[in-house]
Amino acid sequence: MDRLALLRRMMLIRSFESALAKRRDHGFQLLSSGAEGVAVGLCDALRNEDQLLCSGRSIAPSLARGLDPGAVMAELLGRIAGPNRGKAGRGHMAQPAAGFFGAHAVVGGNLAIAAGVALALQQRRSTAISVCVFGDGACGSGALHETLNIAALWKLPLLLVCDNNQIAIATPREQALAAARLSDLAAPFGIAAVTVDGTDVISVRDSATGLIANIRAGQGPGFLECISERFFSHSTATRETRSAAEMEVVWSRCPILRLTGQLRAEGVLASGAMEELQHDTDRQVLHAIAFAEASPFPNSAEALSHVD
Template sequence: MEQACSHAEGLRRLESMLLLRAFEAALLRQPKPGFQLLSRGEEAVAVGICTVLERSDPLLCSGRSIAMALARGVPSGGLLAELIGKDGGPNKGRAGRAHVSMPSIGLYGAHGVVAGNLSVAAGVALAQQQLHTGAVTCCVFGDGACGAGALHETLNIAALWQLPLLLVCDNNGYAVSTAVRQGIAVEQLTDLAAPFGVPAVAIDGTDVDDVVTAMHEAVTAIRAGSGPRFIEMRCTRMGPHSTATREERPSAELERFRDTDPIMRYEQRLRALGWLDDAKLAELQAAVATAITAAEQYAADAPWPDGDEALRDV
């Protein structure tokens, strides 16, 4: 299942994924208030989703939001400032990773409570329906959220009211340390949508072209008025749950994850197509490095937020 795309678009997808990974590597060099949730291994999900969504299509995501925000178009300097709690970010440093939003580009935001964004996304979708905007609301959540009642309630109401809502489960295999099989009783996560008559597919979330194809199909159908859809995107969380969590998975398993690295896979595909060689890759990496350096400079120069000003927005 490959979405035919142009040479230029293929390189854009790769560069976008490279930026996500390099950005998170740069973030690790920054002081960390609290902890960060990284998306290494899940870049294809973020890039694929944002490739298909229009800017007018509201996007909500989980607290694993950094890749999603970058892919959506939050400037990397502003995002870096936001993540370390400085003014100059889209939310003046108040939101951080778990709550970053940028409504001007349709990013209604991350939500730090697992499964907490589901019913909110249904509400955003309801507003699109009621205001006849024609927009599709996309909500990305982790496999951990599939054990929460919020998903049941959201699927039910979305099906009842035929909301223009796309539910995307970013299944990276683990809720912190709990494997999907240990936490969720259903055989397939897509089975959760079946009782509500919500069409659901499971796809390889490490293949950015597959993600684009599945998104296209779902978004087109929802925009045509066919009600909600569910996509499970299977990928691997290549690192620990958070920057503050121990990695306890066996090293043999982590070794295997290398084969599912979406960036490595996509590089191979583009090379096979003859669209990428070492020189081109170095060029893309250099462009990414320049962007990251600029982002680091922006974040370093950004002021700290003002408490009195923040207080006025309560």
């Protein structure tokens, strides 16, 4: 993608979440605003046949992977036009045929699953890779250690991407994790590991591309830590615990403003172009909402479908 397309994708996610958060009929949502650069930069480094897995914070990963915004909105609003008929919601949305193997809302729960997907790809001699996005909160889990160990031993085609937004619900990352950098967690296993600024979409894309080249060459897994921001509280139903002064700093690190600034400085973004982009993405989101609202909820009999 060119940089304008990356910008547009990030703006779509921001606009999508903004519209969704204004509603009251979605239960609650886990927003990705502030971390759009991670998902968008990462997905730009992937091929169609690759599989992306993520945590319950699934809006940016799913939209960045190219899922239809209307279908995603329908899933989040519990409508049958969602890829999972509204049964998965934010926590478990999946569309494997589109390269989005899916979210899993158990923190750290998708790490070994993603390694299993990588094992299946390796066993079939596929050139595709498995990619798992998880938060800093998952880095304290034993599942990460177990997965890193086996993935390194078996040289699995697996890219682990830590979207380190530096806070897990209300616990600051430095209170929960002893490692200086989260990419250090991969080092003892001999896994290629990089830490980048997750608010720089280009840097995320380029680092992911480098790691993925090695993975596809059969050199085993990679680990990419992206230091991002969480612009809102943990979920739309959770109170914010950070101070106004802290939030000032958080908001100053906006991936969209960062890329916009670069493009303006280089003269790539003409005056008025931003307004036009904003208008386009807002309209796309309105269409997504209209599509979702036109779709019904599942019939209550579906509570028993696809169980056994």
